[in-house]
Amino acid sequence: MATAKARIHGLDMLRGGAAAAVMVHHHAQYYDVLYPGRVPLAIDLGAGHFGVELFFIISGFVILMSLEAKKSVRAFAVSRAGRLLPTFLVTLILATAILTVSPMPPLETPTALQFLANLTMAPSLFNQSPIDLPYWTLTYELLFYIYMAFVLYFGALRQTERLGLLLMAMGCLYWALADIEHHRRTSILLMVHYSSFFVIGMCLYRIHMRAARPITYTALVAALATTAFGGGEQAFYAPGSVYLPLTLAFTALVWLATSHGSKWPVWRPFLFLGQISYPLYLVHVVLGFEIIRFGTNHGWSTLDGVMAAGLASFVAATVLHYAVELPGMRWSRSLLVRARPVALTDSLFQSGQPSSPSVTDASRSGETRPEF
Template sequence: MTSGGDRLTQRLELLDYLRFLAATSVVAFHYLYNGMENGKLTSLEPSALAGPARFGLFGVELFFMISGFVILGSARGRSARQFVVGRALRLLPAFWVAMALTAVVMALWGEASGLRVTAGQVLGNLTMTPTLFGVEPVDGVYWTLLLELQFYALVLLFLVLGQGHRLGAFLPYWALAIWLVNYLVPALADRVWLGDHFAFFVAGALIAEIRYAGVSPLRLGGLVATAAVTVPYAAWIASWLMPGPSGTVACMLLVVAFYAVLLSLCLPSVAAVRLPASAWAGGLTYPLYLLHAHIGYILLSRFGEESHPWTSYGVVLAVVLTLTVAVHVLVERRGRPFWYSLFDRSLGRLADVLDRTPRKAPSHGVGGRDVPTVPAGADRM
């Protein structure tokens, strides 16, 4: 049995594959089903894969669970400054570049798909929270990012108050609060941190806490409380996505499977599994998610041919994957020192102003500053 510290720093290669599976399932949902349903993909008809592709919508919920699972590794033992800079490094550079690329493609060819963009819209999206300012997202998939940031904001609150060590203990009570609100006061379920989507975040975080600190009745109770929200949520999704008893059961079992797979990472034999190219799988996930939707819709609508649908899909996927690799390599990897310096001098200093914890002597990192050394795989969405 490995110690808690060893479990925290151990790289989970299966998690990278799960992350990539979540991203590709969302791509399948959009390209094979949702694009036709919402009128944004106009050149192709639904194929025989449209039915199974509908399940790809749940890739978003798997993302949320994985994000909850890794966030404790990103926050445990970190200062507010390290956490903020680490999160900014992971989220903002790829988002800004992917959003700009999407806006360019929309400006050039988006008219046919009804996808338009304005300069003001692009500026509002630079915040990553455009809807808070009454601005439409450049790409519809960005709605999940606000939930991510809200989740991180609560974690940051614990850190700036010097209570980061209590975050794991707080999770079961948060899970219980979400369950009570959704069942007893559903009018409040849309409030920040209490909606059904946050049950997925908390479920992943609780599983990570079980992996780190062990099983306890309170943690298991919290996990059951999240399932009491997430599984009925899956049934509700099925009611409009795939009506009927079989669709309802399938969606509910899919969410249960998410719990089972993440819980399996608590087993040393599963956590130790080594998989080829796992770092690439994990690294490409976020830019692929950001780039695929509107760019894919527009390219397929403009250049896709119903007479050769799979050729059309193959070419567009190749273009999207090429952009994905370029953003990951050029922006996230090679640009990391530049982005680190930018965020450390801005957001990092702001976090220091808010931080109530005792100051520690900085270690030497990029530019002589304290680089947020997040465990391998922990700083990815």
């Protein structure tokens, strides 16, 4: 059991580091892209945006682990909704309120249609812009959840590697033949540029469970190879010479964090960052940008603005974690517990004898932390 806790801690700390990297990228570098005028910091922190790719790998790992534990689409859907929706809705309303009172073009006051589209977590599929910058990743997460729910429904979890290869092949073919800029919604549905990271995570889970087969390693190598073509628009068109080594490094980190017998060091600050990573990821841009703008207008240094924005984001994420995220997780668990006697009764009628309950212990499935 101690080994399992260490593995979960390793993923939590990677998630916390990735969230911090994305936040620093936005506060210290990308703010200047949108709003020039500050004195740049001595160090370029723009590479922090690659934390998103690490998030996707971790998500592929944990979601497959969750699906094998849940055993039903309903349980999976309730769990995901309880963990993700409450925090998302609160941060969406907060960002909308801030931008309504104090718009920051290109972060404009949201329209009613834009707000409604953002409620779906997939505004781009409705030709609407995300209200806050990080929301674009939620669309890929949502699609991944939906696709994996279908895989579970049709009893095809053992075919995830083959299905992943198929999705990556379709994405590569579409990238090679179509004009993605003019067919953006289709490229999102095919998860062009990003399906490979979820596949990497799922393959690492198979390896972790000692359930890897030749097709697992084939899918893993293929997923890594696709990153040699470079990143898409959201990765600022990073060349393959950068994208592939980064992906290899992220893959190695997740493998080390989840390897049996791995003595992954536990550093409490990053562990806590992992616990609040989801609200931190959602809340830091609009809130942080407003603080940086205020500081810039009042003579703060660039470093002062970045530190103030980071501190405010950290405090807001901590409040959201305890006041919204954890209650949402408890709510989803209570729904599943109430539904369990019904499921057990159904199984008795169908088989004539009791069935052993599926593994739902959050500590065993790694579900004690929200995924992206």
